[in-house]
Amino acid sequence: MKKNKISFETTFWAHQELKNPFEVIDAFLGSESLSFYKQTLSEIVFYRSKDEIYQKECPGDVFFTYTAIRSFLKACSCLPYKSKKWKITEISAEKRSILSQASLTVEEYENPFIVFQNAFEEHSLADFEFFLCEIIHLALRPTIVEFDFDLLTPYIHVIKMLDASQLLLESKVEKINE
Secondary structure: OOOOOOOOOOHHHHOOOOOOHHHHHHHHHHHOOHHHHHHHHHHHHHHOOOOOOOOOOOHHHHHHHHHHHHHHHHHHHHHHHHOOOEEEOOOOOOOOOHHHHOOOOHHHHHOOHHHHHHHHHHOOHHHHHHHHHHHHHHHOOOOOOOOOOOOHHHHHHHHHHHHHHHHHHHOOEEEOOO
16 A cells, blocks of 8 residues: 655745655754744734734745745654654753753653654644644734634644754654664
């Protein structure tokens, strides 16, 4: 039986179609900094409850960011399955600090794959895509719209996935030989 491969749709922002989730995360965090994505996502969530339009002067940037984060979420959705084949090697003592732990628990810091497993056990990829689309839609509206969908929990998961992804890039990820 042939496996269905997920398209990460990276051509919009990476200018090529990447096929490996680790490559997508590397390109994603290489195109902009972790702090840029966290700040932008926080601003978008903040603007969803304001009667102002987020980045009114250049809304095209919002679309570009949307496509990159959407690709990132698609790549993250593959990582719970990769955790059975890959492991994190020990992080060097000079890189280990409470600041680099960011939003992660000690357990998640030691095994960032837990972040992706927890996120995708609680929400589907479609839920995260809906969250992303909805917060951007609300942030680009000139009026406040009441909404009854939980936007906080997916937001927290995305922030944790960003931190875990940065940790994956800074750590050595090795394939488990079986």
